Amino acid sequence: MKALFNTGRTSAQGQGLEAKAQPEYMEATSICMMNPVDLMDLELEEGERVLVRGPAGEVILTAVQNEGVPRGTVYVPMGPYANAVIDAGTHATGMPDYKSCIVDLEPTDDEVKRPAELMEAIGGLAYEGDTE
Amino acid sequence: MIHEDMICPFCGCLCDDLVIETEGTEVVRVDNACTLGSHKLMNAGKHRLKAPIMRDSGRWRDATYEEAIEYTAGILLDADRPLLYGWSSTQGEAQGAGVSMAELLGGVIDSTTSVCHGPSILAIQEVGHPGCTLGQVKNRADLIVYWGCNPTEAHPRHMSRYTTYADGYFLENAFRDRKLIIVDVRKTETGSIADEFIQVKPGGDYAVLSALRAIVRGREDVVPPTVAGVTKEQLLRVAALCKEAKFGALFFGVGLTMSPGKYKNVRNAIELVDELNRYTKFTLTPLRGHYNVYGSNEVFTWMTGYPYAVDFSRQIAFYNPGETTAVDILARKECDAALIVASDPGAHFPKKCLEHLTDIPTVLIDPMHTMTTPLVRCQIPTAVTGMDAAGTAYRMDGVPIHVKKFLDLGYPSDTEIITKIFEKVTEVRHP
Numbered sequence: 001m002k003a004l005f006n007t008g009r010t011s012a013q014g015q016g017l018e019a020k021a022q023p024e025y026m027e028a029t030s031i032c033m034m035n036p037v038d039l040m041d042l043e044l045e046e047g048e049r050v051l052v053r054g055p056a057g058e059v060i061l062t063a064v065q066n067e068g069v070p071r072g073t074v075y076v077p078m079g080p081y082a083n084a085v086i087d088a089g090t091h092a093t094g095m096p097d098y099k100s101c102i103v104d105l106e107p108t109d110d111e112v113k114r115p116a117e118l119m120e121a122i123g124g125l126a127y128e129g130d131t132e
Numbered sequence: 133m134i135h136e137d138m139i140c141p142f143c144g145c146l147c148d149d150l151v152i153e154t155e156g157t158e159v160v161r162v163d164n165a166c167t168l169g170s171h172k173l174m175n176a177g178k179h180r181l182k183a184p185i186m187r188d189s190g191r192w193r194d195a196t197y198e199e200a201i202e203y204t205a206g207i208l209l210d211a212d213r214p215l216l217y218g219w220s221s222t223q224g225e226a227q228g229a230g231v232s233m234a235e236l237l238g239g240v241i242d243s244t245t246s247v248c249h250g251p252s253i254l255a256i257q258e259v260g261h262p263g264c265t266l267g268q269v270k271n272r273a274d275l276i277v278y279w280g281c282n283p284t285e286a287h288p289r290h291m292s293r294y295t296t297y298a299d300g301y302f303l304e305n306a307f308r309d310r311k312l313i314i315v316d317v318r319k320t321e322t323g324s325i326a327d328e329f330i331q332v333k334p335g336g337d338y339a340v341l342s343a344l345r346a347i348v349r350g351r352e353d354v355v356p357p358t359v360a361g362v363t364k365e366q367l368l369r370v371a372a373l374c375k376e377a378k379f380g381a382l383f384f385g386v387g388l389t390m391s392p393g394k395y396k397n398v399r400n401a402i403e404l405v406d407e408l409n410r411y412t413k414f415t416l417t418p419l420r421g422h423y424n425v426y427g428s429n430e431v432f433t434w435m436t437g438y439p440y441a442v443d444f445s446r447q448i449a450f451y452n453p454g455e456t457t458a459v460d461i462l463a464r465k466e467c468d469a470a471l472i473v474a475s476d477p478g479a480h481f482p483k484k485c486l487e488h489l490t491d492i493p494t495v496l497i498d499p500m501h502t503m504t505t506p507l508v509r510c511q512i513p514t515a516v517t518g519m520d521a522a523g524t525a526y527r528m529d530g531v532p533i534h535v536k537k538f539l540d541l542g543y544p545s546d547t548e549i550i551t552k553i554f555e556k557v558t559e560v561r562h563p
């Protein structure tokens with residue numbers, strides 16, 4: 001299923017900002033809010049995983065039902081998960097298309113990756129020193 | 133110990149009425165702040181990096197401040213095109229030192245503005261900014277519009293301190309006397325309390341703004357029955373509400389700046405406000421996210437003439453968003469060293485940009501372990517401004533506020549660290 005990919009703030013994402021190594025931040029940013037009808041079309045239950053494929057790559061997210069999200073669009077809190085699929089082009093404005101890329105959605109059984117795994121996949125080195 | 137009238141260093145509201153209770157070096161209670169602010173203040177002491185860290189043959193090791201500062205100055209001096217990025221969650225004083233250093237290095241300095249309200253600034257440069265202070269809004273505005281933003285989640289006290297729920301000097305019953313219009317692509321909690329909730333089809337903001345402008349101009353005849361999913365009846369109602377208001381205040385968020393049309397959307401919003409000013413008083417304010425991202429625009433502008441994305445490689449300040457902005461520079465793999473200060477591109481930049489950050493020597497100055505930490509070669513922890521460091525920050529309406537310090541955890545401030553790096557750079561470039 002194709003959908004318009006929208007990103008933005010949520011208060012849970014905002015609360016996680018100061019402690020991104022903690023599980024709350026991962027939970028807050030790895031969700032994909034979808035209209036209940038779209039969720040049904042994909043034969044997904046809330047809490048199951050969805051593979052989102054965008055212009056820059058793919059990422060696995062947890063599907064969350066949200067009546068406010070119009071059909072044909074998904075809302076993902078800003079963060080490393082959303083950015084895994086967004087292209088870096090800015091059309092000469094400096095601003096990437098955080099709110100207007102088209103993605104493909106399909107159900108998956110794979111697990112959501114940890115933020116550190118996402119960073120390692122692009123050449124980073126996880127720092128585990130201060131995770132309590 | 134109780135600290136009164138403290139400033140919240142989280143979002144652009146910069147609430148200045150916090151009461152913070154500390155016991156020793158711990159924050160035990162925060163009153164008046166919203167969930168975002170109190171979460172930050174309650175936790176920012178706990179998740180600090182203890183000392184600088186450096187990456188050494190595939191592992192992290194602790195380092196001293198001297199070593200980390202030396203290393204940072206070294207990679208910046210060695211680079212042909214260093215990028216100095218971030219500057220939103222730090223003091224104006226640190227931002228100033230950053231600009232001086234970028235100039236001396238012939239590098240590029242950009243703030244997180246380029247991925248939040250950069251487009252708003254581009255629009256303001258085209259058609260001006262009909263702004264005012266939040267105090268004016270609080271005391272006078274009888275109509276509030278929130279367009280493409282969600283203050284309930286991102287600026288939780290904006291409505292209670294300055295708009296819908298705030299008592300105003302010229303309003304008898306502020307809550308009843310103020311009308312609220314919300315424009316968004318999805319129905320959020322903020323939308324459910326509005327007098328008018330306008331649900332725009334994604335990407336349709338420009339068309340809706342144009343339709344409203346036409347109506348305000350007296351040309352409703354050119355407006356079709358629906359515009360980007362919004363009915364003409366609703367548009368007529370909303371335009372009438374705006375014209376009837378004594379003082380209207382439009383706030384907008386990244387829903388306008390990040391959507392198709394980007395700065396042209398904001399330009400259209402400013403021109404709508406301009407149109408409305410033929411009938412009544414109307415103002416417009418971007419809802420700024422980080423508590424001092426506005427400050428980075430102010431400081432960069434006094435020092436260089438440009439608000440963000442300033443490139444010194446030509447020995448003069450050069451500004452061209454889309455070319456000299458951080459995302460573009462990283463996507464083109466153009467910079468050969470990066471200093472990231474008080475921001476987290478690891479969480480907020482497209483993946484392609486991060487890949488380049490991992491390929492070049494990158495240093496992060498940030499109190500906490502963030503998403504950027506795994507991508508850098510060295511991280512230098514500093515004090516949190518508004519907690520264990522004082523400094524200047526600019527509220528979203530451009531009012532500078534002295535952010536106070538109420539704890540001492542022994543960390544140096546961003547200004548101290550950047551000044552030390554700058555001194556090392558100066559020794560080599562201007563002995």
Ligand code: SF4
Binds near residue numbers: 147
């Ligand atoms: S609204 Fe913003 S500044 Fe005010 S308490 Fe909340 S996070 Fe802090």
